[in-house]
Amino acid sequence: MADELARNESKELARLETIIQLGLSTFVEVGNALLRIRDGRLYRASHKTFEEYTQERWGMTRRRANQLIGAAETVGNLGTTVPILPDAERQVRPMAQLAAEQQQAAWDEATRRANGQPTAAIVEQVVRDFNYKRDNKSNRAGDAYVPQGYDACQTPPYAIDPLLPFLPMEWTIWEPACGEGLLVEAFYDADRRCLGTDLLTGQNFFEYAPPEPWHCLVTNPPYSIKYEWLERCYRLGRPFALLLPVETLGASRAQTLFKRHGLEVLFLDRRVNFKMPKKGWEGGGAQFPVAWFTWKLELPDQMYFGTLGNGTTFS
Numbered sequence: 277m278a279d280e281l282a283r284n285e286s287k288e289l290a291r292l293e294t295i296i297q298l299g300l301s302t303f304v305e306v307g308n309a310l311l312r313i314r315d316g317r318l319y320r321a322s323h324k325t326f327e328e329y330t331q332e333r334w335g336m337t338r339r340r341a342n343q344l345i346g347a348a349e350t351v352g353n354l355g356t357t358v359p360i361l362p363d364a365e366r367q368v369r370p371m372a373q374l375a376a377e378q379q380q381a382a383w384d385e386a387t388r389r390a391n392g393q394p395t396a397a398i399v400e401q402v403v404r405d406f407n408y409k410r411d412n413k414s415n416r417a418g419d420a421y422v423p424q425g426y427d428a429c430q431t432p433p434y435a436i437d438p439l440l441p442f443l444p445m446e447w448t449i450w451e452p453a454c455g456e457g458l459l460v461e462a463f464y465d466a467d468r469r470c471l472g473t474d475l476l477t478g479q480n481f482f483e484y485a486p487p488e489p490w491h492c493l494v495t496n497p498p499y500s501i502k503y504e505w506l507e508r509c510y511r512l513g514r515p516f517a518l519l520l521p522v523e524t525l526g527a528s529r530a531q532t533l534f535k536r537h538g539l540e541v542l543f544l545d546r547r548v549n550f551k552m553p554k555k556g557w558e559g560g561g562a563q564f565p566v567a568w569f570t571w572k573l574e575l576p577d578q579m580y581f582g583t584l585g586n587g588t589t590f591s
């Protein structure tokens with residue numbers, strides 16, 4: 277079997293497994309224990325994948341494990357100040373699809389409508405109401421969607437140069453907002469397999485994931501919905517790299533996610549010259565610095581300083 281666990285990891289695994297064993301009724305603790313086993317890959321000494329582990333050790337499908345993990349995260353997002361906390365996982369499940377700060381608002385609304393502990397059906401209805409608003413903001417497929425401003429910019433191929441050493445050659449990369457496909461082509465040029473999709477061709481990132489296996493998600497996402505985008509990336513649970521304005525580090529909404537899930541940033545040594553809808557490549561570079569916001573790419577440092585290629589064709 278693969279890696280052995282360090283002594284402290286074995287102890288941690290035993291402690292977490294006791295929680296799962298004893299606490300199958302306390303869904304939040306079980307979800308948190310599963311989350312830490314999954315993210316720390318503490319199953320690796322006995323099982324190849326988390327899915328095999330949950331199935332064999334607990335007779336639990338990956339879907340069920342993910343439901344419990346999602347529920348624990350959701351309850352964590354509700355904070356400690358809400359007057360009524362959910363007492364069953366099924367009440368919480370519908371809220372997993374909402375952004376963290378919407379979850380608290382949705383729960384408040386559900387307890388208000390129920391005048392106490394809401395049924396799962398009431399929560400579902402509230403979530404449907406919230407989704408209606410969210411989907412208008414997250415660019416639903418089928419709308420006459422026309423990206424505007426930086427949501428419509430295209431990234432020059434040289435932007436991926438400092439990222440390539442952290443993307444194993446055998447990985448399949450998903451570019452879920454590929455626009456004109458410049459990054460997809462850049463990955464092909466670097467001999468990587470890359471799947472490109474975009475809302476413009478009918479694949480809404482909030483509803484779609486490629487049916488083929490993929491290992492890592494890389495894109496310059498639409499900045500107008502960058503927080504929702506980050507949330508979905510973490511929720512998908514696979515390594516990712518998003519090219520985002522450096523100032524994203526200062527946003528409390530983003531920090532909540534970074535604190536919870538972790539983050540490594542690959543800073544760039546100069547500004548990237550994006551192709552803009554009206555000015556093309558002549559815009560003279562972004563008005564703001566951008567960096568690759570990465571997760572599970574194992575950068576050498578949490579803050580890593582990369583060097584952009586010369587980009588003679590594009591800058």
Ligand SMILES: C[S@@+](CC[C@H](N)C(=O)[O-])C[C@H]1O[C@@H](n2cnc3c(N)ncnc32)[C@H](O)[C@@H]1O
Nearest residue numbers: 415427429430431453454455475480481496498
């Ligand atoms: C800033 S552009 C980046 C294009 C490309 N990633 C690049 O870096 O060259 C953002 C892209 O996100 C796409 N987009 C916006 N909302 C989306 C959504 N909900 N799902 C998938 N793509 C979306 C837009 O159509 C646009 O092509």
